[in-house]
Amino acid sequence: MADRPEIVCICGSARFGAEMSAANRELTFAGVIVVAPGVFLRAEDHEAAEVLTDEQKTALGALHLRKIDLADRVLVVNPGGYIGESTSREIAYARATGKPISFTDPV
Template sequence: MKVITLCGSTKFKKQFEQANAYLTLQGNVVIGLAFFEQSEGFQITHEQAELLGNIHFKKIDLSDEIFIIDVDGYIGNSTRKEIEYAKKKGKAIRYYSDGEIPAEFSVVPPHSC
């Protein structure tokens, strides 16, 4: 069982949820994001952004590897910093764009009674 931290732009909420479910069903402990400020329209201050970045570095410290949510190869500045940090810490790095998660895999919401 590995501990994996998801990294990437918060605008890719659907892909984060997909990766979280897929990797969890593979028997991993998955660490995600607290919320998706870009997808959900949260406004955060510069100080809050720095705090969230530092928290994410701690999540990387606790992990065996990171899984980058890089839809269409997109990697923003914060994610680049997380990749460099993970490299310095000797963490394995995998990418969503490598196609490990089958295109047809989706999270099926539970049926209502």
């Protein structure tokens, strides 16, 4: 569909929330529609009351795969080449669905 902006799904570890936000901003100013993780809570960064349950983590993971479905391509934010377990799963899903994937750092 040529009459709409490109849609990019950002993937990456929650530890890179600031880097994902910067990529989101850059892409948005370039006229791209960005879909990205909506929750960046990590147990080591927050009080126990804010920690995600296993059910919430599972639901958010499934929701992110649907975001990949919506996207034209995937951008993996991976400073230093780091790719964690969840991001690896998202990359595998994107590859299986034929989405082009790019990385912010070499892997």
